[in-house]
Amino acid sequence: MEAAAAPESVTQGGGLEVVVFPWLAFGHMIPFLELSKRLAARGHAVAFVSTPRNLARLQPADGVRFVPLPLPSVEGLPEGAEATSDVPPDEVSLLKKAMDGLAVPLAAFLAGSAGRRRTDWIIVDFCHHWVPPIADRHKVPCALFMIFPAATMAFWGPRWANAANPRTEPEDFAVPPKWMPFPSTAFFLRHEAEWVAGSFRANSSGVSDAERLWEIMERCRLTIHRSCHELEPGMFALLSDLNRKPAVPAGILLPCHEEENNQSSSSSSQALRWLHDKPPKSVLYVALGSEAPLTRENIHELALGLELAGVRFLWALRKPVSTAGRNDYDGELLPAGFEERTLGRGVVCTGWVPQVKALAHAATGAFLTHCGWGSTVESFAFGHPLVMLPFIIDQPMIARAMAERGVGVAVARNESDGGSFTRDGVAAAVRHVMVEDQGKILAANAKKMQELLVDQPRQDQYIHDLVDHLRRYKDA
Structure with missing residues (x-):
């Protein structure tokens, strides 16, 4: 692949005007912002649209203009809830319903922007099925940016492929789809498949996630993917054929840990200080994201598994958001005496921990993760092997792909009871990665994956090629 070219605004006489609009989840907003930064650094004007509270929780970036659109209130949605991390999993569909109410203010924003110069593109997320009709009225093309692996998109497939090969029951999703022409880890075990089957059914927003995605895919001019050929060879050609439009990799969009999320706290500083005097590669960093549907039993089994494993650990534990009216997490979250018994070799931080900085630290040697794509991509930057404990969406599929690549071990799950795990299973997986010879x-x-993917000229070229597609297809 060629080295990165000069900024497009220099080589081709002017930048693009791009509106970027992610779904209301930080796992989506952060990669959308990383894409925005790279476009802005090449001389393109980027307007990043979200809600006021979400924008206040993101780090501003040079050349990226934050555009706040107030989120409408929806019955049942807690006041002030503007992101998926603010609500329990069973209320996320209400957040989609509230987001659908942003159609009028988005149209007003586009109309107000018309006086400056025409917007060249709107880059949207999987759930913005109502944006293309608004964009059409303003003669602005749409691109769909998917923050999931390209294999996830191939697994979902377009409407026509699903119509030709109907999938209605969980067992239908337990094998790769018939349109996948090569061996793949793109399937769900039975205890994982209920979630994906549910994505094809309407939720309390009134629209299924599959319908949202299909409407956008059918009306956008191209799809953009947070991935690359080195990670998913052959997948972009397949997606281009399936969706009958270009599928363009944007690279892995690694965040810079010097500019990580602007949240800070004494607990995050304390957590990083705790790492400073630990031997190199001796600490297991543990983080399961902000949306894992953890029960008290899950947390206790994970804690007791870490205790049994006998390794050093730094656990970024976010207290799960409880459903309104329930008190699932009142009282002590951790097992009695756990912190005292692991004192000195482990620390649990319930405040904000800057994940990329923790992964970048010399003392960190492995990552116990839910295998969300954002966290998995961040692990690539530092060459850490993975202990994998997936829960929802495409996390189990990503975990299987990482196991196949030989970079991680999954915690054993009991498929017969919906995927429970035990402290013994946690301890065995942790020791496998951190202690036993196989871990080497x-x-x-x-480390080999890190060397392959953390190649700045190669990653820059993906952005250059993306901009070339945006220029070529904006007037198609």
Whole structure:
């Protein structure tokens, strides 16, 4: 692949005007912002649209203009809830319903922007099925940016492929789809498949996630993916054929840990200080994201598994958001005496921990993760082997792909009871990665992946090629 070219605004006489509009989840907003930064750094004007509270929780970026659109109130949605991390999993569909109410203010924003110069593109997320009709009225093309692996998109497939090969029951999703022409880890075990089956059914927003995605895919001019050929060879050609439009990799969009989320706290500083005097590669960093549907039993089994494993650990534990009217997490969250028994070799931080900085620290040697794509991508930057504990969406599929690549080990799950896990299973997976000889092979494989993917000229070229597509297809 060629080295990165000069900024497009220099080589081709002027930048693009781009509106970027992610779904209301930080796992989406952060990669959308990373894409925005790279476009802005090349001389393109970027307006980043979200709600006021979400924008206040993001780090401003040079050349990226934040555009706040107040989120309408919806019955049942807690006041002030503007992101998926603010609500329990069973209320996320209400957040989609509230987001659908942004159609009028978005149209007003586009109309107000018309006086400056025409917007060249609107880059939207999987759930903005109502944006293309608004964009059409303003003669602005749409692109769909998917923050999931390209294999996830191929698994979902377009409407026509699903009509030709109907999938209605969980077992239908337990094998790769018939349109996948090569062996793949793109399938769900039975205890994982209920979620994906549910995405094809209407939720309390009135629209299924599959319908949202299909409407956008059918009306956008191209799809953009947070991935690359090195990670998913052959997948972009397949997606281009399936969706009958270009599928363009944007690279892995690694965040810079010097500019990580502007949240700060004494607990995050304390957590990083705790790492400073630990031997190199001796600490397991543990983080399951902000949306894992953890029960008290899950948390206790994970804690007791870490205790049994006997390794150093830094656990970024976010207290799950409880459903309104329930008190699932009143009282002590951790097992009695756990912190005292692990004092000195482990620390649990319930405040904000800057994940990329924790992963970048010399003391960190492995990552116990839910295998959300954002966290998995961040692990690539530092060559860490993975202990994998997936829960929802495409996390189990990503975990299987990482296991196949030899960079991680999954915690054993009980498929017969919906995927429970035990402290013994946690301890066995942790020791496999951190203590046993096999862990050295996993670490070596992870290091090779780091060397392959953390190649700045190669990643810059993906953005250059993306901009070339945006220029070529904006007037198609």
